Amino acid sequence: MDVTVTPSRVAGRARAPPSKSYTHRAILAAGYATETTVRDALWSADTKATARAVSLFGGSVDRSEDDSLEVAGFDGRPGVPDDVIDCENSGTTMRLVTAAAALADGTSVLTGDESLRSRPQGPLLEAIADLGGEAFSTRGNGQAPLVVTGPISGTEVSIPGDVSSQYVTALLMAGAVTEDGLEITLETDLKSAPYVDITLEVLADFGVEAERTERGFAVAGGQRYDPAGGEYRVPGDFSSISYLLAAGAIAGDEDGVRIAGARPSAQGDKAIVEIVAEMGADVDWNREAGTIDVAAADLEGVEVSVADTPDLLPTLATLGAVADGETRIVDAEHVRYKETDRVSAMAEELEKLGVETTEAPDSLTVHGSESTLEGAVVDGRGDHRIVMALALAGLVADGETTIAGAEHVDVSFPTFFETLEELGVALEREG
Numbered sequence: 001m002d003v004t005v006t007p008s009r010v011a012g013r014a015r016a017p018p019s020k021s022y023t024h025r026a027i028l029a030a031g032y033a034t035e036t037t038v039r040d041a042l043w044s045a046d047t048k049a050t051a052r053a054v055s056l057f058g059g060s061v062d063r064s065e066d067d068s069l070e071v072a073g074f075d076g077r078p079g080v081p082d083d084v085i086d087c088e089n090s091g092t093t094m095r096l097v098t099a100a101a102a103l104a105d106g107t108s109v110l111t112g113d114e115s116l117r118s119r120p121q122g123p124l125l126e127a128i129a130d131l132g133g134e135a136f137s138t139r140g141n142g143q144a145p146l147v148v149t150g151p152i153s154g155t156e157v158s159i160p161g162d163v164s165s166q167y168v169t170a171l172l173m174a175g176a177v178t179e180d181g182l183e184i185t186l187e188t189d190l191k192s193a194p195y196v197d198i199t200l201e202v203l204a205d206f207g208v209e210a211e212r213t214e215r216g217f218a219v220a221g222g223q224r225y226d227p228a229g230g231e232y233r234v235p236g237d238f239s240s241i242s243y244l245l246a247a248g249a250i251a252g253d254e255d256g257v258r259i260a261g262a263r264p265s266a267q268g269d270k271a272i273v274e275i276v277a278e279m280g281a282d283v284d285w286n287r288e289a290g291t292i293d294v295a296a297a298d299l300e301g302v303e304v305s306v307a308d309t310p311d312l313l314p315t316l317a318t319l320g321a322v323a324d325g326e327t328r329i330v331d332a333e334h335v336r337y338k339e340t341d342r343v344s345a346m347a348e349e350l351e352k353l354g355v356e357t358t359e360a361p362d363s364l365t366v367h368g369s370e371s372t373l374e375g376a377v378v379d380g381r382g383d384h385r386i387v388m389a390l391a392l393a394g395l396v397a398d399g400e401t402t403i404a405g406a407e408h409v410d411v412s413f414p415t416f417f418e419t420l421e422e423l424g425v426a427l428e429r430e431g
Contacts, residue, residue, distance in 0.1 A: 001430065002403065002406060003293055003402070003403050003430075004400050004404055004428045005391050005426075005427045006400055006425075007375075007394070007396060007399075007426065008251060008252050008395055008424055010252055010423040011036070011257060012257065013259075013260065014257060014260070014423055015236075016236040016237055016260070017042055017044075017240050018235070018261075018410045019235050019236060019238070019265070020030060020044065020046060020047060020092075020203060020240075020411075021092070021195060022040050022235055022265075024046070024047055024090075025096070025169070025173070025199060027041070027047060027071065028050055028096050028100065028173060029207055030225070031059045031078075032074070032173065032206075033071070033073040033206065033225035034075050036230055037068050037230060037231045038234065039068045039231060041063075041069045041234050042234065045089065045411045046088070046090035046093060046411050047090075047412045049086070049093040049245055050096070050097070050174045052086070053067040053081075053093060054073070056082070057104070058077075059071060059074045060072045061075045062397070065121040070365065075224075077103070077177075078100050078101065080105065085109065086099060088113055088132055089112065089115055089339060089411060090116070090411075091166065091339070093120065094116060094146075094176075095121070095124060095164065096166065098110060098170060098414075099124065099173065100174055101150065101399070102131070102135065102149075102150040103151050103174055103177065104150045104151065105150060105151050106149065106150070107147060107148070107234055108147075108149075109145060109148075110146045110148065111145040111146070112144050113146050113307060115340065115382060116144060117144045118129065119337055120143065120163055120164070121419075122137070122142025123142075123164075124167045124200075124341075125146065126173060127157045127158075127160075128148060128154070130158075131157055131182075132153040132154045132293040133150045134155070135148045154180060156182070156183045156218075157182065159171070160187045161189055161191060163192045163334070164191075165193065165196050166188060167200070168184060168186075168245065169195065169196060172184070172199055172200075172210050172270055173203070173269065175210075175219040175226075176223040177223065180221045180222075181218070181220040181425070182183065182218070183213070183217075183218045183219030184189045186189050186215065186216040192268070192309075192310055195268065197406050198252060198265075198266045200266075201265070202232075202353060206227045207226045207429075208223050208225060212343075235261075236261030236314065237412070238262070238271045238348045239271045239311045239385075240416075241261075241262055241269075241292070241414060242272040242315040242390060243315060243391075243413070244257065244259045244419070245257075245259060245294055246276065246315050246318060246392050247302070247395060248270075248281070248296065249281035249283075249296060249297070250299070250319065250392065250395060252295045252296040253295075254295065255297070256294055257295075258291055259292040259293075260291050262285065262291060263287065269309050269312055271308075273285050275302065275304055281295070281296065282295040299323035300325055301324060301366070302327055302328075304330070306329055307334075310332070310342075311385060312344055313332055313335045313346065314345075314388070315388075317329065317346040317347075317389060320366030320368055321366055321371055321373060324368055325368060326365055326369070328363060328370060330363045333362035338383070339381075340381040340382065342383065346360060347364060349381070350386060352375050352376045352377070353373050353374060353378065353401065354371055355367075355368075355373065355393075356370040372398070373396055373398060374398045374399060375397045375399030376401060376402075378390050378402070378403055379403075380403055380404060380405035381405070387405065387417055388409060390403050390421050391417070391420065398421065
């Protein structure tokens with residue numbers, strides 16, 4: 001699907017979708033449990049992949065009319081799947097489920113789409129092998145398709161922390177239901193650390209104790225996943241909030257935009273609120289009410305590290321294109337290993353819109369003062385975050401902006417374009 005955005009002012013109220021990161025973890029945690037209701041879950045392409053994996057391990061996930069998920073779990077003992085686990089485009093699914101597969105007494109096969117089959121899984125496979133399981137890439141390159149045979153039995157493992165925090169999350173979630181638990185030593189500094197904080201928060205809500213140690217993390221074995229009252233509620237998603245916040249900051253009228261569903265949580269991407277305020281937008285976050293009010297103002301470039309917030313890079317790049325001066329996005333090398341190389345993708349697609357950028361291996365500098373946004377045809381690169389960031393640029397470009405492959409917003413924010421229309425954006429869909 002192509003979506004064409006006409007320059008527009010935005011105003012009104014919008015609600016952030018539920019957090020994708022929390023929903024993934026909650027669905028799998030509910031799978032490790034017996035009977036759980038997951039409320040306010042994000043039902044998207046990625047989270048559906050995790051739900052299918054839970055079903056293949058012997059559980060079931062049923063969606064009710066109020067968007068709650070009724071999950072019958074496999075009680076900490078995943079069965080051997082009777083089919084290949086297709087994770088589609090979801091890296092979170094593949095990593096979390098790979099560790100779950102290592103608990104099964106038999107062999108599981110995991111694969112995904114072309115993009116996912118290019119993403120690194122090697123360190124997690126090595127960790128499973130070190131724990132007494134068998135895990136390998138069919139192509140011998142550390143990438144899917146993967147073959148995993150369990151059950152694992154070891155209690156100590158070391159793993160790099162600068163490739164993906166999801167390896168740590170996967171091992172912690174699986175380690176809780178092993179007999180003796182698991183101690184994880186980090187070989188390198190942990191990138192995207194707030195995502196592990198999310199994991200620890202979800203584990204605690206499901207009654208599972210895990211902790212940071214001097215060398216990494218540890219989780220005791222023999223635990224049961226058992227949320228209070230058999231329920232878990234997913235918070236709003238700050239990665240998605242970043243697009244609504246940026247829309248208000250660059251195109252909000254004098255009444256501005258109010259974003260609901262923004263209660264504080266462990267999400268690192270909540271840093272976007274402070275970043276947009278630092279750039280000069282008029283921002284007010286009522287944490288108790290869970291609302292953010294934002295109105296447009298003249299923005300100034302800033303320097304931002306995305307070491308812990310890789311998903312913010314596309315949003316920050318668009319904000320930098322509108323701001324005066326330079327916006328330097330640093331510590332970004334790991335952002336190249338997402339659904340696409342988001343550093344290069346944003347540099348190349350913004351260039352089509354008239355934006356000057358400088359790309360380095362671990363950074364992206366956007367030269368806002370040297371840029372004039374002009375409408376053009378751009379490619380979403382099959383990446384939901386690239387699509388949404390480019391749509392924001394279309395709000396303030398001179399002329400129409402057409403984003404190819406816009407259907408990929410279904411991965412994390414299925415109602416993104418409907419939400420923009422409700423805020424006053426003029427757009428057309430084709431295909």
